[in-house]
Every structure is written in structure tokens, then in C-alpha cells.
Amino acid sequence: MSEILQTILPIIHTFGEDLFGTLLWPLVWTVAKVVMLLAPVLFIVTYITLAERKIIGAMQVRPGPNRAGIFGVLLPLADALKLITKETIIPKHADLPVFFLAPTLTLAPALVVWAVVPFSPELVLADINIGLLFILAISSLGAYGVLMAGWASNSRYAFLGSMRSASQMISYEVSMGFTLIPVVMLTGSLNLVDVVEAQSDVWNIVPLLPLFVIYFISVVAETNRAPFDLPEAEAELVAGFITEYSAMSSGVFFMGEYANIVMVSFLGALMFLGGWLPPIGLLSFIPGLVWLGIKAGFLMFVFLWLRATFPRYRYDQLMRLGWKVFLPVSLFWIFLTGLMIHLFKA
Amino acid sequence: MVADIVFYLFATITVIAALGVVSVKNQVHSVLFLVLTFFTTSALFVLLGAEFLAAILIMVYMGAVAILFLFVVMMLDVEFSALKERAMQYLPMGIAVGVIILIELIVIITQVHIDHDAAGAVASDVPNTLELGRLLYTKYLLPFEIASVILLVALVGAIVLTYRERKRPKRQNIQKQMARTPEQSVELKKVASGEGAS
Numbered sequence: 001m002s003e004i005l006q007t008i009l010p011i012i013h014t015f016g017e018d019l020f021g022t023l024l025w026p027l028v029w030t031v032a033k034v035v036m037l038l039a040p041v042l043f044i045v046t047y048i049t050l051a052e053r054k055i056i057g058a059m060q061v062r063p064g065p066n067r068a069g070i071f072g073v074l075l076p077l078a079d080a081l082k083l084i085t086k087e088t089i090i091p092k093h094a095d096l097p098v099f100f101l102a103p104t105l106t107l108a109p110a111l112v113v114w115a116v117v118p119f120s121p122e123l124v125l126a127d128i129n130i131g132l133l134f135i136l137a138i139s140s141l142g143a144y145g146v147l148m149a150g151w152a153s154n155s156r157y158a159f160l161g162s163m164r165s166a167s168q169m170i171s172y173e174v175s176m177g178f179t180l181i182p183v184v185m186l187t188g189s190l191n192l193v194d195v196v197e198a199q200s201d202v203w204n205i206v207p208l209l210p211l212f213v214i215y216f217i218s219v220v221a222e223t224n225r226a227p228f229d230l231p232e233a234e235a236e237l238v239a240g241f242i243t244e245y246s247a248m249s250s251g252v253f254f255m256g257e258y259a260n261i262v263m264v265s266f267l268g269a270l271m272f273l274g275g276w277l278p279p280i281g282l283l284s285f286i287p288g289l290v291w292l293g294i295k296a297g298f299l300m301f302v303f304l305w306l307r308a309t310f311p312r313y314r315y316d317q318l319m320r321l322g323w324k325v326f327l328p329v330s331l332f333w334i335f336l337t338g339l340m341i342h343l344f345k346a
Numbered sequence: 347m348v349a350d351i352v353f354y355l356f357a358t359i360t361v362i363a364a365l366g367v368v369s370v371k372n373q374v375h376s377v378l379f380l381v382l383t384f385f386t387t388s389a390l391f392v393l394l395g396a397e398f399l400a401a402i403l404i405m406v407y408m409g410a411v412a413i414l415f416l417f418v419v420m421m422l423d424v425e426f427s428a429l430k431e432r433a434m435q436y437l438p439m440g441i442a443v444g445v446i447i448l449i450e451l452i453v454i455i456t457q458v459h460i461d462h463d464a465a466g467a468v469a470s471d472v473p474n475t476l477e478l479g480r481l482l483y484t485k486y487l488l489p490f491e492i493a494s495v496i497l498l499v500a501l502v503g504a505i506v507l508t509y510r511e512r513k514r515p516k517r518q519n520i521q522k523q524m525a526r527t528p529e530q531s532v533e534l535k536k537v538a539s540g541e542g543a544s
Binding site: 147173316 | 375409
């Protein structure tokens, strides 16, 4: 992999400098890299919607969508076409700039964080030292889109839904952040490539299994997915903060949600499941990208599995779980990890 | 050159957004401008090479503090025209605070000289997260601990101030709920027609 890159890259660079000039080429190259990164991400985001309906269909013993193309493979495209061509209805007293900024602000952080996600030691757009902090910082901005959507819609249902949703996201961000701290303590670095390389002996899930469970439940709650999809509790709140959104502006919200699911699945695979490392050395002939895909894909599958399995939580139960169970347990594990590192390093 | 362009871009947005905070009428827009100011300021921190401070600024100020502002401002339905009528009486106070901050800034900019080649400076290839942590837990351990205790006191104080005990708490007791049996909770009564249950 790295040898191929090293032979091809100089050729591309000289060709590009001829074509665009030395001044413009770095810009063009950066844009090209961003496109190369985001195109697969958006492809996964598009097709996870189909996977969701197919998998839940299979779990409920029904075929799921099967009309558009073979096995319904064209369904996401049909959905996109439908969303684009539908009429956008704007509430009368909506605050227009904020109303349209909100869906963008939900999707943008979910895409920006991919800049630091490594797919192999070489395949990373920005290999920065504070990779994990960057991810946590940018993904904490997702709550703004939700709050702005609820306020700008000028509707009680949307506003109450956004309040619930935002407080849920903030609460679970705390426990998600705390479950990642012991991983950083074991690695001694916030750089995601270092985090994965440090797991070459044993994956972090082995010493930190309870934290992985807490991490996963927290990200399910943070991405507003079932069984924690209270913002969309139809029976109480119509459709939560998305109530007043129609056509593509609501489609962008859903893209943001699915992009977040894909992102936290990859992050979980990198932080706890050894990223691109194979489970045993014998299997190292399979490329690391495939391993990472398998691990992240499994976590995404669990997201869909949970939706088909569990009934929705009540709001006070959700808050109790976050603040009174996960927070103390993860804080205790930070202390325990520190103690273990101190004892075994000595 | 590229760094200059990026700096002026973000600096311009910061200044415009900061002006927006104090000049727009709608208080929610004002908070959103404040958020934009925080964001571009953290971009300026990145340009300075202080990426840890940038990430913390976003996480703490945008991810927590400004969201709480937004919560409060969105929920309060305050009639601001009534407040504005009395705004003039606070003008001397406001001017005094502004002048003090201005003097402090001038003193800092003109008097404090940052010596980049001083003996205490560390090489730029050391990640500043590492170096900050090292300094906080060795040289500045006591101030750091005192600051965290003060924050804790503020936290406890806020809870004590806002805690309001109900006369009849409506807490959910899971054990009690699970222990309930149909015999305890449902009572069947024979109701004769025309009399009603008692």
C-alpha cells in the first residue's frame, strides 16, 4: 500500500503542477483529497439508509424495499430525487437565516471530523496531534443545529423537541468523552494513529470492556437513535425539531444523523477494536482498510439491530442512565486505569 | 503568505461577529454571533500553533457555556424594549468597565514582552498538549488545584441556590414499582346499577 502510494504520488504532483501551476496546485490537491475522502463517506451514508430498511425488514421477517432496482439498490437515489423535487414549506414566522443554517450546522460537523480519521497509518487527511480532541470538539457543535432548528421554526413542538434533544446530546457527550479518556491514558497520546498502533499487542476492548459498552450506548444516545430517539418520539412531539422542515432541508438533517452514526462507528473501531489491525497476526495479508471496514460495519449493524429490538426509553430514565449510572462508572474507570498504569509500570 | 490571508480572514470575521453580538436586536442572534466569535478565535489559536487551547475553547465555551446561554435566552420571553428604557442609567458603569479593560489591554500590549528565545521556552516540535499538562501538574499544581476547587464550590453553590424541595416529592421508586402486585393495586367492586362506586 505505502510503496504504491510513494511511486504514484510524485507522478501526480508533477502532472498537477504542470496543469495548474505551482501556486494553485496545493489548493487543487487539497480539494481533490477532501473529495476523495468525502465521496466514500457520503456513499456509506446513502446506503446505510437502505441497509437499515433491509436489515430491520429481515429481522421482522418481511422483504423490505425491493422495487427500485435489484434488491432495492436504487432506493436511496429515488429517495434523494424525491426529497430534492418536493416543495420546501417555510413556516410563516420562521427566522429564515437561522432556519436554513440549522440543517447545515448539523451536517457540517459530521463531515468535518472525517479530516482527522485515519484509515491506515498513511491514509489520513490531517494527521494532527490532537486528533481525538478535534473530534470531540467539533462533534460537540452538533447541538447548535438542533437548538437553532427548534427555535427558528417558531413552533412549540419543534422547540420542546429541540430542548430535549439538545440536553440529551450534551448529557451523553460528557459520558462519551469520559469513556475515551482511559484509552488516551493507556496510549499516552491524542493522535489517532498512535492510539491504534498502541493496540498492536492487545485491543483496548480487552482491558476496557465496560467502557466500550458505555461508549457504545452513549453514542447511540448522542446520535438520537433508537432506543433513545426521544427527539422523534412521534406520539408526544410529532417529529421533534424536524417537525417544520420539509423536502431537502429535512433530508439534510437525516444525512447529518447517518453521517454521525458512521463516524462514531469508525471512532469506536479505532479507539477500542484495534482499527486496521487484524485480530491475529496470521490474517495480516488482508489489507487494514478491510479490517477497519469490517469492524466499523459491525458497529453500524448493531445500531440498526438495536432499533429493531428495543422499545423507546422514557425521558427521565434516559437522564438517570446518563448522569447517575454512566458518569460515575466512567469516572471510576478513569481512576482505576490510572491506578493500574501506576502499579504495572512501576 | 497563505497564513496571512487565513489570519486576516478569520480576524475580520471575529471583529464583525463581535460587533454583531452587541449591536443586533434579537438576543438569540446575539448569542449565535458570540458563538461565531468563539469559533473564529479558536481558529486564530490554531494559527498561533496553540491547537490544544483551540480545541478546549471550542469544547468548553461553544460546547457547553454558549449552549447554556442559548437555552436560557431561547426560553426567556423577555420584552427588551422595557429594559432598554432604563439602559441609560447603567451607561457610566459600562463606560467605566470598558475604560478599565482598555487600559489593561494597552498595558499588556506595550509593557509585557514575550521572549521567544528565553531559557524556559520549549522546542516547537514538542506537542503543546504535553507541555501544558506537564506545567499544570508540576510548576503550577497548587494554583491549578485551587482553581478547580473554586469551580467545584461554584457548582455546589449553584445547586444549593436552585434546589427547591417539594412538599410531596414525585420521585419514581423502581423497587416499589416492581414489588406491586395486582392484588395490591387493583380492587374489584360490585356496583349496583343506579348507585355508583364508593
